[in-house]
Amino acid sequence: MVFADAFLTPLALCTLPVMLAVLVVALQRGSVGPLLWVGFPGAFGVAVALTLYYLQTTIAEVYVGDTMVALRTIFDCMGRKRRLRWRPVLEVRTNASLFILTLDDADYYLYKRAWPDADALKEALRQARERYELEYPT
Numbered sequence: 001m002v003f004a005d006a007f008l009t010p011l012a013l014c015t016l017p018v019m020l021a022v023l024v025v026a027l028q029r030g031s032v033g034p035l036l037w038v039g040f041p042g043a044f045g046v047a048v049a050l051t052l053y054y055l056q057t058t059i060a061e062v063y064v065g066d067t068m069v070a071l072r073t074i075f076d077c078m079g080r081k082r083r084l085r086w087r088p089v090l091e092v093r094t095n096a097s098l099f100i101l102t103l104d105d106a107d108y109y110l111y112k113r114a115w116p117d118a119d120a121l122k123e124a125l126r127q128a129r130e131r132y133e134l135e136y137p138t
Helices: 002-027 033-057 074-078 118-135
Strands: 059-064 068-073 087-094 098-103 106-111
Touching: 002 033, 002 074, 033 068, 033 074, 059 074, 059 106, 059 118, 068 074, 068 098, 068 118, 087 118, 098 118
Parallel strands: none
Antiparallel strands: 059 068, 068 087, 087 098, 098 106
16 A cells, blocks of 8 residues: 555656657557557556655654664565664754754655654754764764
8 A cells, every 4th residue: 555655646747748648649640559558668667666766765764772773764664574773873964844864874864744743853863863972982
């Protein structure tokens, strides 16, 4: 159900140009067969790829420990519970609409509107970062 819900918008956006091209060719009394046989499978494949990318990169769960943080994507939450990968919080930045969380060598973007209690999450991440710096000074 999660995949199907995430798949609808990319599928609509990818098939719209194909449908418009088929309409134009049909109105000009051209052959729409090649567009149908190549366009729709291609649009479907691109929509599947976009959906998988979205599910594998969008953070759905944040676990905050004393000094470390573990993240799970939507794709991770869809399957069996895997072992969490705990990493230190190197930096937490915010702007009007998102948190930028730096773990190891990567930045993760958490949109504030997606988290019901964004202020509590920000504070928990800030405290984990401070405790890590006290425990492991650089």
